[in-house]
Each structure stands twice: as structure tokens, then as C-alpha cells.
Amino acid sequence: MPVHVPRQVDHKARRDQIAEALLDIVASQGLEAISVRAVAAQAGVSAGRIQHYFANKDELLAYAIEYQDWLVQQRWNEQTWPEGEPTPREALRWVLLETIPGDDRRRREWLVGVAYLIRMLANPKLRALYVDGLPRLYQLLADLVRMAQEAGDIAPDRDPGMEAELLFGLADSQGPPVVLGLRSPEQAAAAIDYYLDHLFQ
Amino acid sequence: MPVHVPRQVDHKARRDQIAEALLDIVASQGLEAISVRAVAAQAGVSAGRIQHYFANKDELLAYAIEYQDWLVQQRWNEQTWPEGEPTPREALRWVLLETIPGDDRRRREWLVGVAYLIRMLANPKLRALYVDGLPRLYQLLADLVRMAQEAGDIAPDRDPGMEAELLFGLADSQGPPVVLGLRSPEQAAAAIDYYLDHLFQ
DNA sequence: GTTTTACCAATACGAACGTATTGGAAAAAG
DNA sequence: CTTTTTCCAATACGTTCGTATTGGTAAAAC
Incomplete structure (x- = not known):
């Protein structure tokens, strides 16, 4: 004591x-x-x-x-929304744009994630950061697609799991070109918006 | 002398x-x-x-x-094809599966690419390896989609550029889960085949 | 044989590293 | 005031680093 x-x-x-x-x-x-x-x-x-x-x-x-x-x-x-709950489309767009390394903060996060990746292979504690988060992100995207379907905003014949894969892949693959200056954050956002326009009826 | x-x-x-x-x-x-x-x-x-x-x-x-x-x-x-020229779909599938770190060789290539990425930011010579290759890959994918469209195998209202983005993103985003053992190479290939089945009529 | 030189093993050296250790300033409690 | 202990600056120590340097071996030309 x-x-x-x-x-x-x-x-x-x-x-x-x-x-x-x-x-x-x-x-x-x-x-x-x-x-x-x-x-x-x-x-x-x-x-x-x-x-x-x-x-x-x-x-x-x-x-x-x-x-x-x-x-x-x-x-x-x-994250707070100016007017009540966001629509599934608003939430979807927010999540996808969130992964783009468009400003200094996100750019740093993206690069650090890349830098640590090989360490994750052998280090279970670091691995868990990725292994726990990724399926939850896929789940979130699929859920949002399903909600939009139920609201009649996305065609019912779209598969939520496949759409979640496509959406995540589309957003995720913007990282390298944006970070390397091959594509502007605005162009990356435009690609996502373009696909969202096609996905939503 | x-x-x-x-x-x-x-x-x-x-x-x-x-x-x-x-x-x-x-x-x-x-x-x-x-x-x-x-x-x-x-x-x-x-x-x-x-x-x-x-x-x-x-x-x-x-x-x-x-x-x-x-x-x-x-x-x-x-890369040689057993019977003459491949169809656009065969070529598309080959290119996409090629990017998946499914065997030891590709896994090493994938991890090395990740490891060098931050160095590319400041090193123009290294940067060129990525900056030159990526647009050519997008172009190749878009061309293959266009060829399949002209052959009537893909619906004419699909945008080749957008489809190239989606296809590349889908394949590219398989890298981390496969490398981290979160998803098997077979599952990653299945996801690509599943989308190709929907893309091709 | 001799000569020449590409090849490379071995050693050396100063700088930078992770970390152990030492010592002291400074604030809170008595 | 004194005492106690956290906080941390400074230094020291042994290791590993990139690279300069040295010296020898062996194959090809003569």
C-alpha cells in the first residue's frame, strides 16, 4: 500500500x-x-x-x-448522419468511400495496413485484426444490399453475397492506383458511384 | 584492348x-x-x-x-493454349485467376509486390513497374469484354470499362483473404467463375 | 610453362541498431 | 522540510549492419 x-x-x-x-x-x-x-x-x-x-x-x-x-x-x-438514419444506399456509399485512401489520414491508414500485412502472416495477434474485420465488412455490405432489395431499390434477382464481393472488390482495388497517383480520389469515388447507379434501380 | x-x-x-x-x-x-x-x-x-x-x-x-x-x-x-486461340471468356478467366495467390509461386509474387509498394511511392523506377502495368491490364480486360460482346456472349448494354473495373476488383480483392488463409484459392476461383457465369449469357 | 584478370572468400571498419543501466528531476504525501 | 516513486534523459554495451579492402584461386590467352 x-x-x-x-x-x-x-x-x-x-x-x-x-x-x-x-x-x-x-x-x-x-x-x-x-x-x-x-x-x-x-x-x-x-x-x-x-x-x-x-x-x-x-x-x-x-x-x-x-x-x-x-x-x-x-x-x-x-459517424453521425445529419438527418436521422441513412438509407441503405447512403450507408453503402459511405462505407465504400471510407476505404479509399483519399485524404492524408486514410492514405496513412492504407499504407500502414499494407506495410504490416506480411507481419500478420506469422503473428496471430496482428492477424486477428484483419481476420476478424474482413468477414464483418462483407456481412455489412451484403446486409445493406439485402435491405435495399427489401425496400425495392435493388432488383430482387441480384445476389447480395455476390454484390457484396463486387462492391468490396471495386472499392478495395481503388487503393493502389489512388495511392500511386495513377487515379485521383475523385475518379475512384466516381467509379463507385457509377456502379451504385447501375445497381440501384 | x-x-x-x-x-x-x-x-x-x-x-x-x-x-x-x-x-x-x-x-x-x-x-x-x-x-x-x-x-x-x-x-x-x-x-x-x-x-x-x-x-x-x-x-x-x-x-x-x-x-x-x-x-x-x-x-x-x-502461355500457350491447347487448342488454337482461346475464347475471350477463356482468356478472361485465365488472366483473372492468374492474379490470385493460389500457389507458392504466385503467393510469393503477391507478397513481394505488397512489400515493395511503399518503396514505389518515392522511387520512380519501381513506380514504373506498377504504373505501366496496371492500365494495360485494365485495357486488356475491357478489350476482352468488348470482344465477347461482339461475339454475342455478353449483353450489349454492359459497359466494358465498368466490367473491367469490376472483374479486376473482384480478382484483386481475393488476394488478402487467400494469403491470410481466410479463403482457399478454390473459393476465390469459384467467386470469379460465379460472376463470369452471370456476365456471360 | 607464364601472364593476366575475372571471380569471390575473408576480413576489417565505422555507423546504427536494440536494449540494459544509471542517475537525477520533480511532484505528491506526510 | 523529508520521503517516496514515477518519469525519463543519458550513457553504455554488445550485435548487426552496409560496404571498403585485401588477398588468393583458377581459367583463358600466349
Whole structure:
């Protein structure tokens, strides 16, 4: 039972600031460029501070990707709609556009996801981030298609599962060309809108 | 003018053997795991040999991805069809299935492509590998759709450009789930066949 | 045989790495 | 004030890195 309790700082804020610096480096230079000293320099803190908050480099790398996952979930949870509930089409469009690396934030998330992918193969904890999320996304898309069908906005002979595959593939495949500057985010969004126009009656 | 010419080895074969080792490491452990010594060990040669054939690490990394690109092009060029020219549908199916990381070779190619992606952002030479190839692939898919339309096998109201987008997206989005073991190569192929069945009349 | 030089194994070297260790500042409780 | 403990800057240590350098081997030309 401690009698003397010294000051306490906000641990999560400290860790998150360090994770932010790490994610910036990963997105621009890849995982190869990550060193404790490089992250410290990017974050504007001492390497000692990083050692104080993370036992080793692996833990630091794991925290950063989980932090990014948390950031994305925050954004999805906090998404509010100006006028009540969105229609299935509005929700569908929002989800699909969300995956396009169109602004700095999403571009960083996309590149970090790519950079961590090979690590996921051998690391079950990292793998779970992808393996858990992907089927839920497919399910969400299929459900939205089904809802639009029931409302009569999509032809009843369309298969929701197949449409979910097509929609996800269409959105997902915009990533590389957009990130590489081969296609603008607006062009990518236009491709999705074009297909939505055909899908919805 | 050299009077004495000592023995010459097959330079390309030597470089390719080293590139093979590098690609194996990249696919299984990522670019972070690449060091001259690690590649030498994987290839079963001395580090001195690698130094002899590559001026520095960057040149080694550049050669390896160009070598992989060459391998892929070789396979595409050497593709022969058992009975004369393939139908557009057969060609379409072959191209789409080709992108799925279903066997060890394609799985390695897929993972290496992912690993190099961030490097492409800042490196024009690497960028060109992607930037040149992607539009040509879209064009090929759209042309095949158009040919099938002219043969009356696809409904004339389908837009070849949009169908090329959908087909590529569908095939491309199979990569992550297949590589992560979330979906079998057979399931990925089935998804493509299912859509082709709907596209073709 | 001698000579020449491509080939490459081995070693060396300085820089950068992950991390263990040390020491001190600073805030809260008594 | 003193005490306690968190926080972290600084330094040190052993390893690994990219690459420069050295030296020797062996095949081809003469």
C-alpha cells in the first residue's frame, strides 16, 4: 500500500503520441525505417521516453497498429448522419468511400495496413485484426444490399453475397492506383458511384 | 584492348539465384529482414559474391523486383493454349485467376509486390513497374469484354470499362483473404467463375 | 610453362541498431 | 522540510549492419 504517490501522466496520450510518429514513418518509408531512435526523433521525444513506455520494439510496433485500428473504429462509431438514419444506399456509399485512401489520414491508414500485412502472416495477434474485420465488412455490405432489395431499390434477382464481393472488390482495388497517383480520389469515388447507379434501380 | 580474357560465368544466372533468395525472404519476413548476409545465407553463397554482383543493397533490391517482373512476363508470354486461340471468356478467366495467390509461386509474387509498394511511392523506377502495368491490364480486360460482346456472349448494354473495373476488383480483392488463409484459392476461383457465369449469357 | 584478370572468400571498419543501466528531476504525501 | 516513486534523459554495451579492402584461386590467352 503506497503511502507516497508521485505525479501520474496520461499514459495513453504518451503512447499514442509515439504511435502517431511511428505510423507516419511507416506510411512514408515502410517498416524497414522503424528504429527506436527514428521514432523518437519523429515524435520529438527522447529515446528514453519510448523505452519507458514500451518494453521493446515489437511491443511498440504492436501497439501502433492496434492504435490505428482503434482510430478507425472510433471514426466508424462516431459517424453521425445529419438527418436521422441513412438509407441503405447512403450507408453503402459511405462505407465504400471510407476505404479509399483519399485524404492524408486514410492514405496513412492504407499504407500502414499494407506495410504490416506480411507481419500478420506469422503473428496471430496482428492477424486477428484483419481476420476478424474482413468477414464483418462483407456481412455489412451484403446486409445493406439485402435491405435495399427489401425496400425495392435493388432488383430482387441480384445476389447480395455476390454484390457484396463486387462492391468490396471495386472499392478495395481503388487503393493502389489512388495511392500511386495513377487515379485521383475523385475518379475512384466516381467509379463507385457509377456502379451504385447501375445497381440501384 | 584486353589480350588475356579469363573465364566468364553466367552473370544473369548468378544474379537471378541471389534474387531468388531475396524474394523468398521478402515474402516470408518482409523487407525489414533483408540484409546482405541474410540473402547470402538463404542463397547458400558468400556475402562476397553478392558484393561482386551488386554495387550496393539498393541495387540488389531493385534487381530482385525487376527479376520478379521479368518472371511474370515470361509466364504470360509463354502461355500457350491447347487448342488454337482461346475464347475471350477463356482468356478472361485465365488472366483473372492468374492474379490470385493460389500457389507458392504466385503467393510469393503477391507478397513481394505488397512489400515493395511503399518503396514505389518515392522511387520512380519501381513506380514504373506498377504504373505501366496496371492500365494495360485494365485495357486488356475491357478489350476482352468488348470482344465477347461482339461475339454475342455478353449483353450489349454492359459497359466494358465498368466490367473491367469490376472483374479486376473482384480478382484483386481475393488476394488478402487467400494469403491470410481466410479463403482457399478454390473459393476465390469459384467467386470469379460465379460472376463470369452471370456476365456471360 | 607464364601472364593476366575475372571471380569471390575473408576480413576489417565505422555507423546504427536494440536494449540494459544509471542517475537525477520533480511532484505528491506526510 | 523529508520521503517516496514515477518519469525519463543519458550513457553504455554488445550485435548487426552496409560496404571498403585485401588477398588468393583458377581459367583463358600466349
